[in-house]
Amino acid sequence: MAVKGLGEIDGTYDGSQIRVGIVHARWNREIIDALVYGAIKQLKKYNVKEENIIIESVPGAYELPFATKCMFNKHNVDVVIPIGCLIKGSTMHFEYICDAVSSQLMKLQFEINKPVIFGVLTCLTEEQALQRAAISPGMHNHGEDWGACAVEMVCKWKG
Numbered sequence: 001m002a003v004k005g006l007g008e009i010d011g012t013y014d015g016s017q018i019r020v021g022i023v024h025a026r027w028n029r030e031i032i033d034a035l036v037y038g039a040i041k042q043l044k045k046y047n048v049k050e051e052n053i054i055i056e057s058v059p060g061a062y063e064l065p066f067a068t069k070c071m072f073n074k075h076n077v078d079v080v081i082p083i084g085c086l087i088k089g090s091t092m093h094f095e096y097i098c099d100a101v102s103s104q105l106m107k108l109q110f111e112i113n114k115p116v117i118f119g120v121l122t123c124l125t126e127e128q129a130l131q132r133a134a135i136s137p138g139m140h141n142h143g144e145d146w147g148a149c150a151v152e153m154v155c156k157w158k159g
């Protein structure tokens with residue numbers, strides 16, 4: 001299936017020389033595993049070598065920003081794809097985590113001067129998340145978008 005959503009990858013890129021970190025949360029694991037699979041599938045489609053895909057996990061999405069920074073420092077990667085799945089509950093917990101995680105991941109790029117892909121689903125229902133992981137029908141696996149985005153951002157902008 002062609003990668004849609006973020007828009008088709010801009011041209012063809014050779015990822016054979018790039019190192020990619022994936023940091024994933026363990027909350028909503030079935031959804032996370034599908035998203036991680038989709039990202040890896042797309043990275044390999046653009047020739048990223050398996051040995052250059054470094055995967056680490058954290059308890060939840062709130063831990064993604066710190067672990068993403070550690071991934072850059074510990075594994076010398078060109079880009080990190082933090083993957084999480086936040087599903088709204090009955091309290092404001094969801095809103096606070098979504099806001100904190102998204103703004104910190106954005107800021108981290110300018111601190112590290114390397115791309116951080118926003119791979120966090122922020123869903124109001126579990127069904128929305130299942131659809132975006134292509135577990136339920138109706139949408140493509142958003143992890144594929146994130147993998148393609150990672151390759152493009154490094155190949156196009158690496159200094």
Ligand SMILES: O=c1[nH]c(NC[C@H](O)[C@H](O)[C@H](O)CO)c([N+](=O)[O-])c(=O)[nH]1
Pocket residue numbers: 025026027028059060061062063084085086087088089093094097
């Ligand atoms: O990754 C998630 N973490 C969640 N909470 C845990 C949080 O990310 C931290 O791991 C925890 O607060 C400890 O810091 C979630 N909810 O609470 O709903 C969620 O939906 N997804």
